[in-house]
Each structure stands twice: as structure tokens, then as C-alpha cells.
Amino acid sequence: MELPRIISVDDHVIEPAHLFETWLPKKYQDRGPKPLTAGIGELAYVAGKYQITMDPDGPPTDWWIYEDLKFPYKRNIAAVGFDRDEMTLEGITRAEMRRGCWDPKARLEDMDLNHVEASLCFPTFPRFCGQTFAEAHDKEVALACVRAYNDWMVEEWCGDSGGRLIPLCIIPLWDIDLAVAEIHRNAARGVKAVTFSEIPTHLGLPSIHSGYWDPFFAACQDTGTVVNMHIGSSSQMPAASPDAPPAVQASLSFNNAMASMMDFLFSGVLVKFPTLKLAYSEGQMGWIPYALERADDVWEEHRAWGGVRDLIPEPPSSYYYRQIFCCFFRDKHGVASLDVVGRDNATFETDYPHVDSTFPNTKEVALDHVKGLDDETIYKLMRGNAIRMLDLDFDKGLTFPWSAKSAAAAAAAK
Structure with missing residues (x-):
């Protein structure tokens, strides 16, 4: 079988050290994020949260320093x-990382090695939906x-990138x-x-039931912008006992x-x-059949x-099939349940460069699934589902609106 080249809907980018020096207007740079290489202390994992300290005698680490945050x-x-x-x-x-983590040219080379044509990348320092900036004191x-x-x-x-790297943007969550x-x-x-x-309520923000976010959803619907939600984008991962090892959190992440x-x-x-289109990232899909069955049962029996x-x-399942996309990378149970998960609702991801990533063996993993x-x-x-979800021009022979842009446009941001 010749596997079609993959469009991965969930990867990640490590931000280059020059990002804010280049793109943040000069009048804000003294108050904006600054890169730093310094030693790191021993990490502790307590009740689903990492506790991190600097240590001048610790292993060299690249950090971002922003207000009172050390990342x-x-x-x-x-x-x-x-x-x-x-x-x-x-x-x-960054010097110890594979260069494709933060360099777009090297990322494209790694995508070629990994049978991937296009990739949608979530942030790292801003966190998965821009929580870092939402928590900042100086909102200007x-x-x-x-x-x-x-x-x-x-x-x-x-x-x-010629359209191969697909832009995923963040919003000012606080306004x-x-x-x-x-x-x-x-x-x-x-x-x-x-x-x-x-x-959103885990971030101290209004719930989606409140109506507060309706103008945002309307703008996304009107512009064809897909709302992508990564596990952990609530800054809170599921955990059981407070002293459980991180493996418990990792196993429960789909929750x-x-x-x-x-x-x-x-x-x-x-x-x-x-x-409006919603996309769930890194949540896998084997749980979806029962979740839909239960939702429909509650709707019918408990109305x-x-x-x-x-x-x-x-x-409720009718809205899922109409408007929601899931994704997977290691989920044979989900593939076996594809008729219920939805052959038009499932997409694929490689999770590069995270610990879960299938790189450089994504083609073999996908073929096995x-x-x-x-x-x-x-x-x-x-x-195909990723192309339809994101309204991409792949397979149409067209150009991408952002593909002719370059870093020279930074001057316009000043």
C-alpha cells in the first residue's frame, strides 16, 4: 500500500530566541518576554503541576523570562x-534540540523524512491557547x-513554506x-x-454556556476559522491521587x-x-463511540x-458528525470503531517534537493502523479530512495566502 502523504493537524513549535526581539514593537520590548540560558533545578511533579526552579549549578537550559514567569x-x-x-x-x-523544533527550514526537512506534507503547530511558551499572555499583569x-x-x-x-506549515494563531483570551x-x-x-x-473556566474565564464567547464563535464561523482545542489548553490535566506519578496524567489525558x-x-x-468547526487535538478517538452513545441516551431519557x-x-451526536473533528496517532481501538467515530471526522497527527511523537516512523505507525x-x-x-476541515488548497494546484510572506514583513509589525 502506498500511503498518501500526511497532513498532521497537531504538532508543536519551540519558539526561536529572536521571536519577540524581531516581532514585538520596540516600545514594549523592555517589558516583553526575554530569552535566557541558565541552570535549572530539580523538577518536582506535585498534584498534576510541575514545580520548577533556577539553579546556577544545574544543567544549562533555555528559558523565557516574562514578568514574574520563568519558563x-x-x-x-x-x-x-x-x-x-x-x-x-x-x-x-535549543542547541541540544533537533533543529526542526525551532527552525522552519529544518522542520520541512524532517517532515520530508517523516512522510508528512503539511503541519499545524501549537505554541509552547505561550502555552497551548495563549494562557501565558492571559495571565500577564500588563495587558497592553x-x-x-x-x-x-x-x-x-x-x-x-x-x-x-509553500503552504506546508499551516498557521495556527492565538487570541487575547481576556477581552x-x-x-x-x-x-x-x-x-x-x-x-x-x-x-x-x-x-475556559479552568483558566478563570467564562464558560461556553454563558454566551460570553458567542461573538468569538460567530467570528470563527463567519471567517471559516477552525477552533482547535489541545489537551491541556485549560492548564489543568486530569489526575487521580495527588501523589500519582505523571504516567497517570498521561494515561488520562483524553478526559x-x-x-x-x-x-x-x-x-x-x-x-x-x-x-462552526471544532477540532480536538491529541485527545485520540477510541472513547468517542461511548461518549456519543451516552450523550444521546441522556438527551433522550433525561430531557x-x-x-x-x-x-x-x-x-447530540448529530452535531458531532456535522461540526467536530477528532485526531489520532496511536489508537487502534478508535480505528476499529471508525464507523461510529466517523470516517469524515477523524484526522491524523504526528505530535512532533513531543515525547509522544511518532517521528521518524510515522509512515510505519500509520500503515499499521x-x-x-x-x-x-x-x-x-x-x-482528506484535514484538507476539508482547514479549507486547504492541497490537491487543488492553488497557492496559499501566506506562502509568499517572509520575515522581512517584521518591519510592518514595528
């Missing part, structure tokens, strides 16, 4: 190129940082009007994807995606915005007291 890069988020037993929580410098600088990150993402990271403006600003230059929190999807299915958001009798006119499936379904899983 280090760790091996498990830049894991490609290391042996499995070396993918630890130790600090790491934070807004400038959001815009600077998006300018770098569109113009530099994706700009010279709905600014968020809407940022959606329109980026859509005007061809951006089709934004990252959002799976569970956030499942909780978020139930939230949306019973919120009325997908009723109100019938062409008198469940609070959704007049809010959700059709079975899709063996026995028909060619049309394989095409949909590997690229």
Missing part, C-alpha cells in the same frame, strides 16, 4: 532525536505579544472584543485556525477532550452556529430534568 524548555517537549529513555523532564537548550504588553506571536507564526514560521478583532485580522491574511481552551466535547454538545453553541430539552433540538481499510477511507484519515 524553561524541557526534553519531553523537544524529545525527537533522543532515545526513549532520555525523554525526561530535564531542561534543554500582553496584547502586543499575542499579535507579535501571530505575526511571527504567519510571516516567518509559515511564510516561506472578547480584542479576540474577535484578532480573528478577523488573521483571517484577512488567510489564517484558518485558532487555538482555544478546551475548558479533557471528552469533558470539553460534552460541554459543547449540550451548550447550544453548535445549534446557534451551525457551520425532563437535564436542562437541554429546549436547547438541543436534535440528538490503517491496514485493511479501503483507499478512500485511508485518504480521508491521512489528509
